[in-house]
Amino acid sequence: MTTMTTGRPFKVPEMALRVCVIPLALASLWRMATNRQADDAYGEIRFSNLSGFKYLVVINAITAAYSVVSILLSSFKSLARYDWLVFVLDQAAAYLLLTSCSAAAEVVYLAREGDREVSWGEVCSYFGRFCSRATVSVALQAGALLCFVVLSLVSAFRVFSRFDAPGADVDCSESESKQVDEQRKY
Numbered sequence: 001m002t003t004m005t006t007g008r009p010f011k012v013p014e015m016a017l018r019v020c021v022i023p024l025a026l027a028s029l030w031r032m033a034t035n036r037q038a039d040d041a042y043g044e045i046r047f048s049n050l051s052g053f054k055y056l057v058v059i060n061a062i063t064a065a066y067s068v069v070s071i072l073l074s075s076f077k078s079l080a081r082y083d084w085l086v087f088v089l090d091q092a093a094a095y096l097l098l099t100s101c102s103a104a105a106e107v108v109y110l111a112r113e114g115d116r117e118v119s120w121g122e123v124c125s126y127f128g129r130f131c132s133r134a135t136v137s138v139a140l141q142a143g144a145l146l147c148f149v150v151l152s153l154v155s156a157f158r159v160f161s162r163f164d165a166p167g168a169d170v171d172c173s174e175s176e177s178k179q180v181d182e183q184r185k186y
Contacts, residue, residue, distance in 0.1 A: 028140035029060035037130040052103035059100035087155040094148040
């Protein structure tokens with residue numbers, strides 16, 4: 001009930017989502033960063049051999065750190081005036097997660113299916129454990145992405161609910177009569 005009086009009706013769900021992002025992003029980061037497999041015939045493959053996977057690791061680190069900082073700073077009431085900044089940073093985190101998740105998912109898809117048009121064969125039959133761990137990492141990151149999508153909606157609501165809708169203070173009957181007069185001229 002106190003959250004309604006302070007103007008932050010979604011504070012508890014927002015904090016819960018921010019807390020959920022941390023283990024999801026860190027688990028995805030750890031699963032991918034420790035992902036490697038060696039094969040006698042084909043050599044060794046590591047996450048760092050593929051730029052889409054390196055990007056996933058970096059973005060997971062950034063979003064986990066941002067979540068921790070935003071949780072710590074949310075306790076300061078003076079930061080309520082920075083709702084625009086939180087909105088922009090939540091949007092940025094969601095878009096970064098979206099791009100890195102899609103890049104890594106594309107790499108996993110190519111590893112599993114290959115691409116016959118450009119003569120790329122699938123490699124998961126040789127590096128099955130590597131592909132499985134990469135798939136789990138992408139799934140964990142998709143969970144973090146879903147949390148940030150909802151966080152973006154919550155922060156957008158918080159920022160934009162302070163403003164009236166465009167034209168909310170205009171008398172509709174006056175506006176409609178002007179439009180009718182304009183139409184009669186033609």
